[in-house]
Amino acid sequence: MTIVRESATVTNTPAQLLHDRIAARTAVIGIVGLGYVGLPLAKAVHDAGFGVIGFDVDDTKIAALARGESYLRHLGGDLVGTLSGSDRFRATSDAADLHEADILILCVPTPLGTHREPDLSYVLDSTRMVAGILRLGQLVILESTTYPGTTRDDMLPILAETGLTCGEEYFLAYSPEREDPGRAGTTTASIPKLVGGVDPRSGDLAEQFYRTCIRQVHRVSTAEVAEAAKLLENIYRAVNIALVNELKTVLADMGIDIWEVIAAAATKPFGFQAFYPGPGLGGHCIPIDPFYLTWKAKELGRPTKFIELAGEINAHMPMYVISRIIGTLNEEGRALRGSKILVIGLAYKPDVDDTRETPAAEIIDLLEAGGADVAYHDPHVPVFPRMRHYRKDLQSQPLSDAFVAAHDLVVIVTDHRAIDWTLLGRHARIIVDTRNAMARATDPTARIVKA
Numbered sequence: 001m002t003i004v005r006e007s008a009t010v011t012n013t014p015a016q017l018l019h020d021r022i023a024a025r026t027a028v029i030g031i032v033g034l035g036y037v038g039l040p041l042a043k044a045v046h047d048a049g050f051g052v053i054g055f056d057v058d059d060t061k062i063a064a065l066a067r068g069e070s071y072l073r074h075l076g077g078d079l080v081g082t083l084s085g086s087d088r089f090r091a092t093s094d095a096a097d098l099h100e101a102d103i104l105i106l107c108v109p110t111p112l113g114t115h116r117e118p119d120l121s122y123v124l125d126s127t128r129m130v131a132g133i134l135r136l137g138q139l140v141i142l143e144s145t146t147y148p149g150t151t152r153d154d155m156l157p158i159l160a161e162t163g164l165t166c167g168e169e170y171f172l173a174y175s176p177e178r179e180d181p182g183r184a185g186t187t188t189a190s191i192p193k194l195v196g197g198v199d200p201r202s203g204d205l206a207e208q209f210y211r212t213c214i215r216q217v218h219r220v221s222t223a224e225v226a227e228a229a230k231l232l233e234n235i236y237r238a239v240n241i242a243l244v245n246e247l248k249t250v251l252a253d254m255g256i257d258i259w260e261v262i263a264a265a266a267t268k269p270f271g272f273q274a275f276y277p278g279p280g281l282g283g284h285c286i287p288i289d290p291f292y293l294t295w296k297a298k299e300l301g302r303p304t305k306f307i308e309l310a311g312e313i314n315a316h317m318p319m320y321v322i323s324r325i326i327g328t329l330n331e332e333g334r335a336l337r338g339s340k341i342l343v344i345g346l347a348y349k350p351d352v353d354d355t356r357e358t359p360a361a362e363i364i365d366l367l368e369a370g371g372a373d374v375a376y377h378d379p380h381v382p383v384f385p386r387m388r389h390y391r392k393d394l395q396s397q398p399l400s401d402a403f404v405a406a407h408d409l410v411v412i413v414t415d416h417r418a419i420d421w422t423l424l425g426r427h428a429r430i431i432v433d434t435r436n437a438m439a440r441a442t443d444p445t446a447r448i449v450k451a
Contacts, residue, residue, distance in 0.1 A: 013168075014136050014137035014168070014169055014170070015137075015168075015171070015201055015204075015205065017137050018102055018103075018137050018138075018139060018171070018205055019205060019208060021102055022102075022103075022205070022208050022209050022212060023208075025048070025049040025050055025212070027050060027051075027102040027103055027209070028050065028051045028052070028053060028100055028101045028102050028103075029045045029050045029051070029052050029053070029101060029102070029103045029105065030052075030053045030054075030055060030097075030098040030100075030101030030103065030104045030105070031045070031052060031053070031054050031055065031105050031107060032055045032056075032098070032104065032105065032106045032107060032108060032126050032129075032130070033055070033056060033106065033107035033108040033109075033122075033126070034054045034055070034056040034058075034061050034065070034091065034107075035056075035072075035107065035109075036072060036179055036181055036284070036354065036356075037107040037143060037144075037177040037179050038054065038056075038105075038107035039054070039072060039075065039079070039080075040075065040079070040179060040187070040188040041105065041107060041143070041177075041188050042054050042083060042089065043079050043082065043083060043188070044187065044188040044189045044213050044214065045213050046082070046083060046086060046088060046089055047189065047213065048189075048212050048213035049088075049212075050088070050212075050213070051088045051089075052083075052088060052089045052090075053089075053090050053091075053092060053097055053098060053100060053101050054083075054089065054090070054091040054092070055091075055092055055093065055095065055097070055098055056091070056093060057093060058093075059093050061091070062091045062092065062093050064080075065080060065083065065084055065091040066084065066091065067084070068080055068081050068084040068085065072181075072353075073352075073353045073380065074181050074182045074351070074352040074353060074354070074380075095129050095132065095133060096133065098129075098130070098133050099133040099135065101138070102137065102138060102139065103138070103139045103140075103141065103209055104130055104138060104139070104140045104141070105140075105141045105142075105143055106123065106126045106127070106130070106140070106141070106142045106143060106144060107143045107144065107177065108122035108123055108126050108144050109122050109144070109284065110122065110123060110144045110145055110146050110288070110292070111284075111288060111388070112288050112291055116291045116295075117291075117295055118146070118147060118291070118292050118295050118296075120146065120150065120154060122144070123142065123144055123146065123150065123154070123155070124154065124155075124158065127140075127154075127155045127158045127159065128158055130159070131158050131159050131161060131162050134159060134162045134164060134170060135170075136164065136169050136170065137169070137170065138170050138171070139170070139171040139172075139173065139202065139205050139206060139209070140155070140159065140170065140171070140172050140173075141172075141173045141174065141175055141195075141206055141209075142155060142173075142174050142175075143174075143175055143176060143177045144177070145176055145177070145230050145231070145234070145284075145285060145288075145289050145292070146227060146292055147227065147231070147292040147293055147295065147296035148224040148227040148228045148231070148293075148296065149224060149227070149296070150174075150227060151172060151173070151174040151198055151223040151224075151227065152198045152223055152224065155172065156172060156198060159172065166198060166199065166202070167198070167199035167200075167201050167202055168201075171197070171199075171201060171202035171205050171206070172197065172198045172199075172202050172223075173195060173196065173197040173198065173202045173203055173205070173206035173223060174195070174196055174197075174198075174223035174226045174227055175193055175194060175195040175196075175206060175210060175226060176194055176226055176227070176229070176230030178191045178192075178193070178230075178233075179191075181283075181349070181352045181354050182349060182350070182351050182352035182354070188214070189213060189214055189215055190215055191214075192214075192215075192216040192217070192218060193210050193214040193216065193217045193218065194217075194218050194220060194226045194229055194230070195207050195210055195217060195218070195219055195220070195226060196219070196220040196221065196222050196223045196224070196225050196226035196227075197222070197223060198222070198223050203219060203221075203222075203223075207219045228293075230289070231289055231290070231292060231293045234285045234286050234289040234290065235289070235290045235293065235307055235310075237275070237286050238281065238286045238287075238289075238290050238307070238310050238311065238314060239306065239307065239310040240273070240275040241275050241276075241277070241278070241281065241286070241310075241314060242309070242310035242311075242313040242314050243275070243310075244258065244262065244275050244276060244277045245277045245278070245313055245314060245317055246313050247261075247277075248277040249320060252450065252451075257450065258277055258450075259276075259436040259439070259450070262274050262275075262276065276436075277317075277434075278317065278359070278434055278435060279317055279318060279321045279359045279360070279363060279413050279434040279435075279451070280314060280315070280317035280318045280321075280359025280362065280363075281314045281315075281317075281348075281357070281359065282347075282348020282349065282354075282355075282356065282357045282358040282359055282360075283348050283349065283354065283356055283357055284356045284357065286314075287314070287315075287357045288357065290307045290310065290311055291311060293307065294307050294308055294311075317359065318359045318362040318363045318366060319366065320451065321359075321363055321411065321413075321432065321434055321451045322363065322366045322367065322370070324432055324449060324451035325341070325367070325409060325411060325432050325451070326370070328409065328430055328432060328447075328449050329408065329409060329430075332408075332430065334408060335371075336367070336370040336371060336372050337370060337371030337372065338371060338372075338373070339372050339373070339408040339409060340372070340373045340375075340406065340407045340408050340409075341367050341372045341373065341374050341375075341407060341408065341409050341410075341411060342374075342375050342376070342377065342397075342403075342404065342407040342409070342410045342411070342428075343360060343363065343364055343367075343374060343375070343376040343377070343410075343411055343413055344376070344377055344378075344410060344411065344412045344413060344414065344419060344424070344437075345360060345376075345377075345378050345412065345413040345414020345415065345416060345419075346358060346360045346361075346376055346378040346381040346384065346396070346413070346414065347360075347378060347380055347381055347414050347416070348360070348414070349414065350414060350415050350416050350417065351380070351416055351417055351418070352380060353380040353381050355381060355385050355387065358413075358414075359413065360376070360413040360414065361387055361389070361390040361392075362390075363411065363413060364376065364390075364392065364394075365390060365392075374394075375394070375397050375407070376394060376396060376397065377396050377397050377398070377399055377419075378396045378414065378416070379396070379416060379418045379419070380416065380418075381396060382395060382396050383395050383396070399419075399420060399423060399424075401423065401426075401427045402427075404423065404424060404427040404428050405427045405428070405429070407428070407429075408429060408430070409428075409429065409430045409431075409432060410424060410428040410430070410431045410432070410446075411431075411432040411434070411451075412424075412431065412432070412433045412434055412435055412437045412438070413434055413435070414435070415435040415436075415437035419437070421437055421438060421440045421441040421444075422441045422442045422443075422444070424438070424441065424444075424446070425438055425441035425442070425443070425444025425445065425446050425448075426441075426443070426444060426445055426446070427446075428446040429446060429447065430446060430447045430448075430449065431444075431446045431447070431448045431449070432449050432450075432451050433448055433449070433450050433451065434450075434451050436450065
């Protein structure tokens with residue numbers, strides 16, 4: 001990658017130099033973490049005309065990018081091909097290469113620990129790495145979802161150990177990612193961007209940069225406001241999903257179909273937004289982010305009962321699905337132990353290969369713990385991936401009339417469009433449907449139980 005530098009004069013401040021490089025598209029952008037957030041962001045920044053250095057500690061990703069191969073199937077091969085074939089993009093696992101970057105954007109995971117406490121190790125380790133190469137005039141931006149105060153209270157002290165002054169010699173801001181893998185019609189560049197600095201000058205530079213590659217940028221007063229806004233977005237979804245999940249269990253006992261109820265309520269043109277129940281929450285945001293705020297609130301002595309209750313309801317959904325499976329088998333005179341169960345869908349959402357925090361993993365684990373013989377089918381996930389809490393030696397099995405008929409029960413966890421729902425409906429004996437997917441089947445003969 002060719003890096004262009006303009007001549008500096010003694011009167012130019014670090015902020016003015018960076019401002020000018022952003023305006024001229026000569027600034028080099030370093031992206032730390034080339035996963036579901038970092039890789040699409042690299043493409044958006046590259047498309048805006050900047051040189052990009054992509055960094056990841058996973059050498060297999062670096063090797064795949066060098067070959068022009070995508071390791072995130074939902075992004076398609078064109079995205080990676082464009083980056084890999086460009087002289088304005090370089091992927092590396094050598095942190096020293098990031099010294100060349102004028103702007104460093106951290107797109108690293110923020111998972112939960114074993115007791116649902118925030119695990120900031122990736123953020124802090126990345127910040128220490130940046131501190132090791134920090135130089136005059138660089139802008140550091142965190143995009144990982146976290147609790148309010150992380151950028152100022154956790155990152156800033158580490159960077160301050162370099163002796164450089166934030167807001168004058170280097171700059172620090174927060175801008176939350178808003179990726180939604182597999183959502184049709186959206187790209188990183190088309191999703192509105194929030195940005196807030198730990199000081200006004202840092203916020204100005206971060207806003208200027210994002211306006212070059214994102215269509216709509218909303219500036220907020222501080223990094224803390226941006227951090228809190230991202231949590232509110234995901235807590236809003238988590239709480240409303242918990243509401244319909246709880247209603248699902250109550251209405252099922254009344255013999256009322258929650259899906260029909262939601263469709264009826266959604267005819268109201270104001271004051272109602274439809275949310276849908278499911279087998280549990282998946283992905284990196286909704287199952288995790290609310291607990292970042294509850295943990296921070298406990299530090300302040302403030303209870304967050306509403307958020308915690310929503311988390312408990314959603315976390316219980318895989319067990320509710322198991323209870324429906326056991327009850328259904330009992331009605332057929334069968335026990336869970338020894339039954340052949342086919343799980344449809346391993347990804348956490350339709351039409352992607354993303355299995356982060358997928359409820360399917362817990363459902364499979366609970367089924368196996370109960371003595372069931374479990375197989376799964378997912379056209380997007382051919383092999384059960386390595387996860388933090390689950391290790392399974394399973395591969396996706398192809399669907400056929402005979403294969404489906406050989407199972408005592410089918411449970412639908414993910415409603416991929418590629419699934420032949422009519423085949424399932426005509427050849428399965430019993431289907432436990434957590435997604436209302438069988439509404440798409442033509443003349444199903446299976447017994448269908450919603451869960």
